[in-house]
Amino acid sequence: MTRKFPRDDLAGISDERWNRFIDKRQAGNLPQTRERYLDAVFTFLNWCAEEPRVWLQRLPAIDRDNEARKPKTPSRRRVVDLRADLIALMIDQAGWHLKPQLAVEWSTGARVSSILLGCRICDAILAPGRGQITFHDTKNGDSVTAALHDWTVQIVIDYLQHRGPVRDREAPLFVTPKRKPYSRRGHDAGTGGQNKAAYRGMRWRTVKTLLRRSVWARRAGDLPAALQLRQDARLVAQVTQHWFRHMLSTSLLSRGTDLRTVMSQGGWRDPRSALRYAHTVSSVQRAAVDGLPIGGTPGTEIDPFLTHTARPTRKA
Structure with a gap:
């Protein structure tokens, strides 16, 4: 302005x-x-x-x-359909500098700006079973310490070995392909736009790989697998890095994780924010309904009072 x-x-x-x-x-x-x-x-x-x-x-x-x-029907990302094998394929197709960023986003649900600008080498603990990372200067101004999955820890270790020795522990953890820190200046500095080209390249390669596998499956006569691979390609073509933040809340809550832990891992202050990121998992919803106690288990005796409509008492 x-x-x-x-x-x-x-x-x-x-x-x-x-x-x-x-x-x-x-x-x-x-x-x-x-x-x-x-x-x-x-x-x-x-x-x-x-x-x-x-x-x-x-x-x-x-x-x-x-x-x-204020849309009447807000758009919902298909994060529930994004399987673990598709995420692993996307990370495998990413450049050496983008692999750890995506793995950390999957493990922590951190925003792209926090990944690029909010953590230093000294903010990461890369011991198996004790992996964690701290993000500073997040969107709400808080410092967030999130746990890292051991799979993510190994990817970050491989990235640092490829990056080469760094003497300054205060240096940024994630760098550009030229091994330069991401800049805080510019139009896209605060929104993570500086790695958009690398991310789009990864997504294009993943889609191309899935379509190639679909052709192979069709030639082999496995039509269901070919159809599924084409559907996976269409899904991956829609995925943005922000999906991982939705996936974190959805995955943890669907596994019965308490809300306080979910908020701590994702850096949410308000429980409503964490719940707004969560998506309904059909299988979890079905299991919850099937577990209702009334008539849910064969052979279970039901109170006769519940099976009859109460009749009004006759006045004298």
């Missing part, structure tokens, strides 16, 4: 200019993306209008899409 309106007073910017600025800035983006951007803009403008600043007398009238802001 300061680049667009360098000499203007905030109060002197017309509503028409604000709308042109927003439309140009969000051209080609989804309505949901535009509304999230506008949420940030209005947060700043509200701050400008509060005391003791009062740089604005009124907020600009910017067109909003109410359906995109």
Whole structure:
């Protein structure tokens, strides 16, 4: 905004200019993306209008899409369908610098910005059975210490061996393919956009591998396997790094992990946030319903009172 309106007073910017600025800035983006951007803009403008600043007398009238802001049926990522073998294949297809990032995201549910900018070499403990990592400067400002799966620990160890000796323990844990730290400057520094090209390349290679396997299965006469591989390819083509954060909450809660542990691992302050990331697992839901005590087990005696409708007493 300061680049667009360098000499203007905030109060002197017309509503028409604000709308042109927003439309140009969000051209080609989804309505949901535009509304999230506008949420940030209005947060700043509200701050400008509060005391003791009062740089604005009124907020600009910017067109909003109410359906995109509060959809009746929010989109749900298919994280439940993302199997362990597909995740392992994706990590195997990633570059040497991206492999540990994806493995840590899977194990901790950390945001991409925390992975790239929030941890140093000294923040990781890579002992089998005791692996953990600490992220600083997270989105809510808290430092989060999360446990690492032993499989993830080994991937990070292999990455550090490939990276070579590092004398400074305060150096960033994750670096670019050129072994340079990720930058905090730039438009994408806070959103993890600096590794998008590497991630897209990995995803393209994974999809290509799955489609190739589908062709082989079809030539071998295994049509169900070929169909499944094509479905897996379509699923992987949709996966973003943020899916791993949804997967963490979904996987832990579906396994009966207590909510406090889930919040600690993912760095959530509010239980509602952790639950909002969780997706319904059909098999878990079915098992919960099948375990209901009324008539659930063959041969179980049921209280006759529950099988008859109570009749009203006859008045004298």
